[in-house]
Amino acid sequence: AQSVAQPExxxxxxxxxxxxxxxxxxxxxxPYLFWYVQYPNRGLQFLLKYITGDNLVKGSYGFxxxxxxxxxxxxxxxxxxxxSDSALYFCAVRDINSGYxxxxxxxxxxxxxxx
Amino acid sequence: SAVxxxxxxxxxxxxxxxxxxxxxxxxQVTMMFWYRQQPGQSLTLIATANQxxxxxxxxxxxxxxFPISRPNLxxxxxxxSNMSPEDxxxxxxxxxxxxxxxxxxxxxxxLLVL
Numbered sequence: 001a002q003s004v005a006q007p008e009x010x011x012x013x014x015x016x017x018x019x020x021x022x023x024x025x026x027x028x029x030x031p032y033l034f035w036y037v038q039y040p041n042r043g044l045q046f047l048l049k050y051i052t053g054d055n056l057v058k059g060s061y062g063f064x065x066x067x068x069x070x071x072x073x074x075x076x077x078x079x080x081x082x083x084s085d086s087a088l089y090f091c092a093v094r095d096i097n098s099g100y101x102x103x104x105x106x107x108x109x110x111x112x113x114x115x
Numbered sequence: 116s117a118v119x120x121x122x123x124x125x126x127x128x129x130x131x132x133x134x135x136x137x138x139x140x141x142x143q144v145t146m147m148f149w150y151r152q153q154p155g156q157s158l159t160l161i162a163t164a165n166q167x168x169x170x171x172x173x174x175x176x177x178x179x180x181f182p183i184s185r186p187n188l189x190x191x192x193x194x195x196s197n198m199s200p201e202d203x204x205x206x207x208x209x210x211x212x213x214x215x216x217x218x219x220x221x222x223x224x225x226l227l228v229l
Contacts, residue, residue, distance in 0.1 A: 032216050034217065034218075036220070041225075042222060042223070043119075043207055043220045043221050043222040043223045044158075044207065044209075044220040045220075046217055046218075046219060046220075049216060049217055051216055090157065090158070094216075102148070102160055102163065103160075103218055105157045105158045106157060107156070107157045108157050
């Protein structure tokens with residue numbers, strides 16, 4: 001079975017400071033990893049993904065994430081936070097070695113960026 | 116990426132009634148999914164809908180409560196039957212393309228059951 005853990009319910013950061021939203025995963029094979037963002041009263045928007053290759057992946061709105069296989073982590077980062085980044089962030093995983101597998105989501109982390 | 120629309124965007128319903136949610140995609144997709152997001156919670160997969168076959172339901176979800184149709188490669192419906200206040204959630208449609216790794220989501224339908 002695959003699973004995702006987002007250990008923080010909420011992350012608070014001041015505008016202009018770097019931000020990190022943590023994610024760890026568990027799969028039996030090799031993972032596909034994703035970050036999605038949900039703004040208030042909106043659906044989920046795809047931010048970025050790791051499939052293979054470079055461990056540092058870049059995505060939309062200046063976000064990036066680093067895949068660390070030994071730590072089974074895929075933390076979301078941004079060098080300089082904006083107030084408009086305040087939203088709910090979900091990490092998700094699927095196991096590519098299990099044939100077709102569905103996405104499993106973490107519980108979400110609320111990011112609050114203060115002015 | 117796909118352009119996905121859902122109707123209605125929100126609704127307030129009475130206990131015991133049913134609501135059908137529509138999901139329309141701007142291109143043909145192989146797999147469509149329905150998720151539920153209860154207040155303050157993460158996403159839970161209800162079922163996978165493939166065209167031409169019965170939907171596959173996840174544990175805890177049954178066809179009598181959440182019947183799904185997939186008449187073609189661009190459209191699906193989810194019905195929430197005999198609703199109770201516990202069904203108050205956001206219901207999201209998502210799509211997947213063969214050979215593509217990313218799943219894309221619709222804007223969601225916000226349902227409140229009184």
